Amino acid sequence: MSLVERLAALAASGDRGVLLTIVEGNGVGSNLLVLEGGETHGEGPDGAAALADEVIRRGRNRLLVLEDGAKVFAEVYGPPPRLFVYGAVDTAEALCRGAKLLGWRSIVADARGKFATRERIPSADELIVAWPEEAYAQVEPDHQTAIVVLTHDDKFDEPALIGALATEAFYVGALGSRRNQERRRERLLEAGVAEADIDGIMGPCGLDIGADTQEETALSILGEILAVRARREGGFLKQAKQRIHVEIE
Known part of the structure; x- marks a missing residue:
């Protein structure tokens, strides 16, 4: 051949x-x-x-x-990177729309069937009605998968994050205030998650661009995902010391 x-x-x-x-x-x-x-x-x-x-x-x-x-x-x-979102909320739809512009495949999962519908999340390439463990078993996140948890509910957040940390996903992020992140951190520690693994969660997820709307929040999160994937800080280009495009190593 x-x-x-x-x-x-x-x-x-x-x-x-x-x-x-x-x-x-x-x-x-x-x-x-x-x-x-x-x-x-x-x-x-x-x-x-x-x-x-x-x-x-x-x-x-x-x-x-x-x-x-x-x-x-x-x-x-190879196939395009994948964006896996747990929590079929409005921000999930905005994330999926943004992922399409990047050429990525988007997957949204939620145990609540009334939320994970094509009417609510029309831009997702795949919708899954399942608890986190079942959803991860179906999707099998790999090193080209970014995971974002949007549920704001302890009974979903904890298993979704614990499951995400057990995968090869290059990015794990969670939406929520700093206060919620601290509460979440304590719960994960109590559940036996290593502190180093918890430190790897991007939460609150997103770049600091002053996001307010769902679309702006999605842009902020996708920007952070791209920065992590490229191993960049995500700051202003005019202040960057690295090459803008092709990397040399």
Whole structure:
């Protein structure tokens, strides 16, 4: 199977991989496709292949600079990231609309069937009526999934967050005031969740942009999700020291 055919098969399968192309140095133009799991096709520098898993997990195209000075463009292939929202409230619909603009797949779950309806959340790609544990079992959040908990109800919040922390999700956020976050923290500690894991929850979730409406809140949360995924601080570009677009590492 040629490299082009393997790329086509990769796109059809929904699996993930990264195409490494030497753009400067010995072997310019050489291509190496590395699939998640280690399978390779083509020829390319071993130094870049060793970085493939990290590149795939970060889900972003990057320009890699190897120890010998060679530059390799890493182009990630695979299904779009997923936004999983627990709590079919108004902010969930705004989040799903925003996720569509990003090209992400959105999933909304809620144990309350009267809330998780197509009339209330028309923009979601998938609606699930289930308690958190059941919903996670169906969705199987991976390292390309962001999870946001919006329920504002202890009986949903606690299992939703505990379940989220047990997944590979790259982002776990929870809406709510600082007072609610402190109460939630105490409950999670009492439930046996490690303090380090609790510290990984983004709560109150979102960037500080003065959000007021549901749409502004969704923009704030999605902005934070993108910043976490890119390993950026989410501040003003005019004050940023990093490159704006393609990363070099």
